[in-house]
Amino acid sequence: MSYLFPTYTKWEVEPASAAGTILIDKNGKRYLDFTSGIGVCNLGHRPKPVEDAIQKQLDQYWHLSNLFVIDKQEAAAKMLADAAGLDLVFFANSGAEANEAAIKLARKQTGKHKIITFKNSFHGRTFATMAATGQEKVKVGFGPMLETFVTIPFNDIAALEKEMSDDTAAVMLEVIQGEGGIITAEEQFLAKVAHLCKQHQAMLIIDEIQTGIGRTGKPFAFQHFGLKPDIVTTAKGLGSGLPIGAVIGKGNLSSAFGPGSHGSTFGGNPLSVAAATATMEVVFQDSFLAEVKEKGEYLAKACSALLSLPQVKEIRGLGMMLGIGLSVNVQDTLATLRKAGLLALPAGENVLRLLPPLTVTEQEINEAVAMIQNTLTNQSLTAVQG
Structure with missing residues (x-):
């Protein structure tokens, strides 16, 4: 018997240890x-620089309170703000909390409530972020959603132009929809979003929870498209496994988040900040990001060989965030891959999602792609024989 709520369908793998990609x-x-x-x-x-930073912080203190001036928070915030080309940071504990705070910030700054989001998006599972998410399956059974979120088709300029107005507080989007199937925004669409936000005095919020911290070969994915967002949210890769999220915003937003307007008991926890700082010190190096770009191109090229298989319809993504579109349900494929020794993810019902560590080697990429090819080939043969 498990004492955990069954909110996750558990895999058959019970980890004992992990290091690097293994x-x-x-x-x-x-x-x-x-x-x-x-x-x-x-x-x-367990990257060594992060492990060392956490241990050093453990020997000093684990928790204080955000009532104190904490120089390590200030240093981490500057690193994030500089990397994003923005000015101010609020530390939270997760991506959902960061998005929740971004929604509050945009509404308070503009005095408006309507926020436009997109179908197949994913922004979290709190009530505000669930309402913002463009996937009905996330909302089933929870009753009426928080009002004033409007969800329209992704990459649809006509729908965007129709919905935008002076009553719009913000447009919130992922440059690459991760949970929605590794769908990349079109450059023309993003340019139109930025233009309309400026025209209607609406905030541009970019959710970089999954795409940020080097995942696409730049500090943040929006930087591939020349965008200048008002608010950026990040989490996942920021703390190398310790819980931390962040809202990064323009300096003119400071008055909207003054004393008492928002807070978090554990946000910016010293251990998480130490992990985040050590992570950023590695990831934000130009040489490291250049390697991520090269390895991302290598991964895409290696996966392109899979297009010869009948189940594989498309390879898409950017950097180390790749989706393999299949004509079959992905869960059976993922289960077989686990038996072969490869852990991968779904993105919707028919997309096999690869999110390897940014430190992955070409040899490990070759090994993983070979396992995918063998698995899909065997499935195809079995289907023919059946």
Whole structure:
């Protein structure tokens, strides 16, 4: 009997240890982990610089309160703000909390309530972020959603132009929809979003929970498109596995988040900030990001060989965030891959999602792609014989 609420469908793998790209289960079986804890362990499992930073902080103090001036928070906030080209940071504990805070910030700053989001988006599971999410399955059974969220088709300029007005507080989007199937926004669409936000004095909120902290070969994915958002949210890869999220915003938003307007008991926890700082010190190096870009291109090229298989319809994504569109339900494929020794993720019903650590080697990429090819080939043969 489990004492946990059954909110997750558990895999048959019980981890015993992990380092880098490799996870070992309690039976000693080795896996290549191309999930990175769902885009969290961007430097792999237990990266030494992060481990050392956490241990050093453990020897000093674990928790204070955000009533204190904490120089390490200030230093981490500056690193984030500089990387995003913005000015101010609020630390939270997760991506959902960061998005929740961004929604509050946009509404308070503008004095308006309507926020436009997009179909197949995913922004979290709190009431506000659930309402913002463009997937009905997330909302089933929870009753009426928080009002004034309007969801329209992604990459649809006509729908956007029709919905935007002076009553719009913000447009909230992912540059690459992760949970929605690894769908990348079109450059023309993003340019129109930015133009209309400026025209109607609406905030542009970019959700970088999954795409941020180097995942696409730049500090943030919006930087591939020349965008200048008002608010950026990030989490997952920021703390290399310790719980931390952040809202990054323009300096003119400071008055909207003054004393008492928002808060978090554990947000900016010293251990999480130490992990985040050590992570950013590695990831935001130009040489490291150049390697991520090169390895992302290598991964895409290696996966392109899969297009010869009948089940594979499309390869899409950016950097180390890749989706393999299949004509079959992805869950059976993922289960077979786990037996072969590869951990991967779904993105919707028919997309196999690869989120390897940014430190993955070409050899590990080749090994993973070979396992995918063998699995899909065997499934195809079995289907023909059946």
